[in-house]
Amino acid sequence: MDLGVKPVSFASSSASWKSADGVPDQFPAGLRVLVVDDDPTCLRILEKMLKNCLYEVTTCNRAEVALKFLRDNRNGYDIVISDVHMPDMDGFKLLEHVGLEMDLPVIMMSADDSKNVVMKGVTHGACDYLIKPVRMEALKNIWQHVVRKKKHEWKEKDFEQSGSVDDVERQQKPIEDVDYSSSANEGTWKNSKKRKDEDDEAEERDDSSTLKKPRVVWSVELHQQFVTAVNQLGIDKAVPKKILELMNVPGLTRENVASHLQKYRLYLRRLSGVSQHQNGLSSSFMGPPDAPFGPMSSLSGVDLQALAASGQLPPQSLATIQAAALGRATTKSAITVPLVDQRNIFSFENPKLRFVDGQQQQNNNSKQVNLLHGIPTNMDSKQLASLHQSAQSFGSMSMHVHSQASQSNSLLTQMVQPPSRTQILNEINGSHALNLPSSVGQPVLSQGVPNAVLGRNGIENVRGPPYTSVSQPSTVVDFSRSQSTEFLGTSFSLVSNSGISNLTSKLQDEVNSEMKASRGFAPNFDIFNDINQNRTQDWRLQDVPSTFETQQHSNVRGSLDVSSSVLIQQQFSSNQKSGQNRVPPVNKAAFSVADGLGNSSNIGQQLSSSLVDNPSRIKAERPPDMGYQNGLFSEHFGQEDLMTAILKQQQGGMEPIENEFGFDGYHLDNLPV
């Protein structure tokens, strides 16, 4: 995986990297590896190889023992390497446990190189898969997984904590730092960066976020409490905030819960037969408007199959959809096809947008969230532009939120762009790409569909191609998702959020569903468009159809980068989250967009970063939790911020934004500072 990380520079890293456990500042030397393999010969060889890499090695030949080591010494390991076939526990099970409880990168190994097994590793969240016999060269580079994960987590936390454009901007700096010293940094990047961010943005931090978040160890008991809370709330209603309240664990932050929820959802999705869904989804995006989707259908007359599929799904189906979405993400071809279909669907969107007003409260945020995922695919270029903006914001939001969604990455990129959603609505050009400005990166990951989409839509802002490189999508998606869920309160935000998140995750399906679900969202998009167009348009929900038109135009020219849109989206989500009144939302959305735009640069960068990371992460990521993510984002964005951003954007013209962001989903290193 090409992180684009600069060569290790120990000197520079020493200052910023300080391991809480006293690991010498000679990364990657001293990397603490736990190896699990029942074969003593292999174990011995691995141990020696790792020692030769100057890593600190702990070996065990049983998975149970390994878990015990990990639990007893929560922060004592940086990475786990495990064999697939073990007598006492399946390697994949261990992988899941480690992922859920400790959130460490896990590498799987096996003499078995059949595609199925490797795929299983990927879907279970392994960050790499080695074929035995393992060579020294393969082990030399495992430190990259640690770096990547930390960086990802860091970004996630940053996003969670930053509630304003300023925050985003500030975060940009740390990101850059990370880039430059990534190789040298380890472990406590997050901490050091957070410290920096926190200093800057302390006053804007969410109350629930602590300045320095030590890694939370999800013990069995804690996890059990978590699961109880989730079940109590219902999987669709399980938002981090509520879970946190129910759990009532001192010192546990919403972010901790959010990220854990994400993983948990991934896990559940796997259980619910993801593969099938994926297959189904990939083959036919628009496909199966299943019965479960029913509820959403009432929302919009549009026969958005995809939407139905994605949006209508009851919360429970989210997982499936997500799975499907994920599966879709993996199928490039699939995406392109649906895009076309979606186009039609999206056209319906306009009418739906109208609904938004009335329906603003798409109560099923969760559903909406899903919808959004699918929506992005059909965005027109114009829409894409607007979407981009929104997507951008979303993208950035989701970026960190969604560290795990490997699948979502692809999906996300497409979906994340809530703003793009509107575009989608307008143009069903299969704006997967549109939706996810961040998804740009996705194309690479997901299957290049986003790229295709983006390309097709011709959305300037979409920047599909550039994004391909970035694996942002995942983040974007997440973002949208989270946003959607959070926005339940606000009329549009809900719609838009769900749309956005849905879009990202579910590629087409979601887009469709989003469209429906995210009625409320529509207004947001409108806002974006309006803003983009320098408020030329009359931003009204009812005017959705017309708005779209104008939006399209404006979108096309929307200089806003994906990041901008993402920002906007973020703004929206945040605004939404704050439960601002509906009417203002529109305006606010506009503002939010503006803010978002302002942030887009930041986001763009972040997106890029996340995108960069995503590719690698995609493998191991799991579908982001939509609800989870929404909650994360929305909290951070204030309407005011968005508004200001939007206003700023408007005044400043799109141009600046575009240039500013220069977001093209490139590796972090390439991000302009």
Add this chain to the structure above:
Amino acid sequence: MQRQLANMKQSLFDQGYLDEQFIQLEELQDDANPNFVEEVVTLYYRDSARLIQNLEQALEKNPLDFGKLDSYMHQFKGSSSSIGAKRVKIECTQFREYCRTGNAEGCKKTFQQLKKEYATLKKKLEVYFQVARQAGPVEKACRPK
């Protein structure tokens, strides 16, 4: 002595008894672990003896449990490949193929072949290590031509 050692190694490679992985092991050998390769090989033979026994017993059952056989063989193959036992690994692959197709006769025949290769390699490596110890300080691993 060194020359003799090099020749022996060359011949083992030429005859296909060992592969690249063996070189990887030798590269791990250093002053701190001067007999690393020998240690690992010894470990291998000790552990795999257990697997061989499991396979023997499983092959005597009637009807054969191919799933179990395949599982044992998978483990055995992993071990063997990690020390570079090329010929043994080939037999393992063949065995697994017979398991996949449910060919009991094929399995049994291949297993006999496998045991032969396994034993032959063991002897050869024993001699090799003997010479290596006599040859003096460990020389840097060098790839056979």
